[in-house]
Amino acid sequence: MELQELDPTALAKDIIGAATGALGKDVSTIEGFAQSQVAAIAHQASLVAKGIADGSIGQDLREYFLDNLKQMATSFANTLIGLVEVAIEKLINAIVGAIWDAIGKAAGIALPL
Amino acid sequence: MTFPFSSGTKSPRPPLSGFARHMIGPGLLVVVALLAACTVRMAPAYDPAIANGLNSANRTMQTFFAGLSGTTTKPADFAKRQGAYADIIGALKAVSLQIEIHQSLTPPPDLKTVNAMLGKIGVPNLATGSGVPGASAVSHVVNTLETMEKTDRKHGLSAMEIAAFDGQATIYMSQAITYETFLKR
The missing domain is CATH 1.20.120 (Four Helix Bundle (Hemerythrin (Met), subunit A))
Incomplete structure (x- = not known):
């Protein structure tokens, strides 16, 4: 392997490139999911409110649907946190990969990820 | 290889050559030791x-x-x-x-x-x-x-x-x- 002196400026660029690449698609996916969920939960809230107001949702289901509006908001937040965790994992690994690659080239060894 | 967040094990890594030590300096060697290589895993694997x-x-x-x-x-x-x-x-x-x-x-x-x-x-x-x-x-x-x-x-x-x-x-x-x-x- 040809040894290359580690250039901090080039490494910084590589890290930014790796981070941007890792985050770019994920941010769009997470944003799209969040928008569609917020719209769906708002629609569900409106449906339940209408059903309760006009009596088309029976007495025995009213509390159930209302309780689930809270549950689905919590579940949405929980899912969002899960997605962000995956995105952060990919980000950390992309950054470590870029650093690792640069050090490997400078040290003349292949560092395992 | 995976880091503490998973049960991955570290594989042996070849020691740095004397030339490499001289060239990259002790600072980077510390970084190498700290990062100790590894991908992190913060969520379950895809199934x-x-x-x-x-x-x-x-x-x-x-x-x-x-x-x-x-x-x-x-x-x-x-x-x-x-x-x-x-x-x-x-x-x-x-x-x-x-x-x-x-x-x-x-x-x-x-x-x-x-x-x-x-x-x-x-x-x-x-x-x-x-x-x-x-x-x-x-x-x-x-x-x-x-x-x-x-x-x-x-x-x-x-x-x-x-x-x-x-x-x-x-x-x-x-x-x-x-x-x-x-x-x-």
Whole structure:
């Protein structure tokens, strides 16, 4: 392997490139999911409110649907946190990969990820 | 190789040559020692069987709701729908079991280590979710279908109630599918 002196400026660029690449698609996916969920939960809230107001949702289901509006908001937040965790994992690994690659080239060894 | 968040083991790494030590200096050697190589894992591994199972159960569920959309049901004809309820709930419970087994084989990540690292450089801690999102969302879908079945059997469903069950189940299902698909990385 040809040894290359580690250039901090080039490494910084590589890290930014790796981070941007890792985050770019994920941010769009997470944003799209969040928008569609917020719209769906708002629609569900409106449906339940209408059903309760006009009596088309029976007495025995009213509390159930209302309780689930809270549950689905919590579940949405929980899912969002899960997605962000995956995105952060990919980000950390992309950054470590870029650093690792640069050090490997400078040290003349292949560092395992 | 994976880092403490998983049970991965470190493989032997060739020692640096004297030339390399001289060239990269002690600072980088410290970085090498600190990073100690490794990818981190903060979420479960992707399992195509779980993602496929969820998509398949979702197709069955959406077909069922599409057939009921805009209609009302009566207990007298519940038997016509009983099989569909059983198919959907059974498929979802099977996926739920798959997720449980998958999680037991790949334990939940430990965010404490990541948060300790982030804290040292002044980055606020990441919040930890309550449970793994996929499993939790699937259990909500199962509960929705079971409640719908119970109510349908007892006194039938209005068109609005069907629409509300549909909306609720679809929101939870969307959360589960999105999360399980996002694990593919």
